[in-house]
Amino acid sequence: MPVINHFGQPIGEPLTGWTARPRPARIMLPGDYCRLEPLEPARHRQALYDAYYSVPHTEEWTYLPVERPADQRGFQALLEGLAGSEDQHMAVIDKASGEAVGSAAFMRIQPVHGVAELGWINWSLRMQRQRTGTEAIYLMLRYLFDDLGYRRCEWKCDSLNAPSRAAALRYGFQYEGCFRQAIVTKGRNRDTAWFALLDSEWPAVRQALAQWLAPENFDEQGQQRHRLQALMP
Template identity: 55%
Template sequence: MIERRNEFGQAIGPEVAGWTARPRPPRAAMGGRACRLEPFEPRHAPGLFQAYREDREGRNWTYLGYRPSETEDEFQRFAEATYSGEDPLFHVVVDAATGRELGVASYLRIDPANGVIEVGHINFSPLMQGSVQSTEAMYLMMRRVFDELGYRRYEWKCDALNAPSRRAAGRLGFSYEGTFRQAMIYKGRNRDTAWFSILDSEWPRLRAAFEAWLSPENFDLNGRQIQRLEDLRSQGR
């Protein structure tokens, strides 16, 4: 990158020519081969409650800012209060074959003026953890951000102690940027927050790797992957 300087000799960033504020994410479904993402509606809550009941020990909720519900009525009230806003904008992951609700993820801290948006509040039930649906859901959300809306930066943040989330960010192609110490208090305990990001300039290579990984040809007759997403990315596909 060529260094630019102003009239005072101070280093300044490159010009972002022709930039205009980006649209906010629409309340519209995103469709894939294995799953689709639907903006949350109250009708999704019973299916989500049943999916989350597969998490017998409540592990999914350790690093979330809220706790599991004991009854379906309680979860219905929680979901309608938590999942119905515009920021965070929650989407429900629905199995394309069965129509069953599998989990949620959201866009949040939406900053159209600067083209920055975060993915978070991810709560994938055991029915989809480690599945094709979990990867495809993340790909579909990235594709909307970069290809449809033209954002410049996509963020992932998590409790620095959340090892599964950190591994997931790395597998999906996010770059670790650092840790904000004592960034938050939740559930009465400290949270140091690890920051990750993907930039628009990085997206074409990541998109190609996702599409190669998600291709039916990348899975054997038993549904096992043939090439890992990380390997496809390192090959520059």
């Protein structure tokens, strides 16, 4: 129920004791299948280059803000730009190999509102059909909500990016609508689909993600016993 102020107007409920939250720090987030660590071009460039350039095509870059650079020099410049931005870019390190196999970022961080976005998600083919991708998102969400106390996490993507839309729903985000003609990217129009996960929704989503990632959810061949969607509230 909305609160009614002394003018008779409905207003939002007061947040007693609310204070601005800390920004995500440059720390490692350890998991069972992977870990996340702050992106460092000198440290992660070669492994990420090998992972992203292991295939000749660039379809995994279609919906990213930039195309895949043509060579190592261009890729180095891209990583340096990401690492030096205000966003907190993280490298995903596969625990089995110890190599960087993907990256993601905390973006548009607004500590005063307790809001941040998960974006620039760039999983290489070495992460597909592996548990590392789901665990990486789980680690980022757990850090944002449980450790930092954020109220809201956003996920935005090109409205035509069906895999990203499906991933957002799979991870427990709720669809909130489409911003038409939101931006121009790569010389073309982008309508942006918005998804979000709230702190009140997080406990149930956290339980579902933890259940899915648990070793007992996978058989001897590594096949999942229960789909994540079936565990979600």
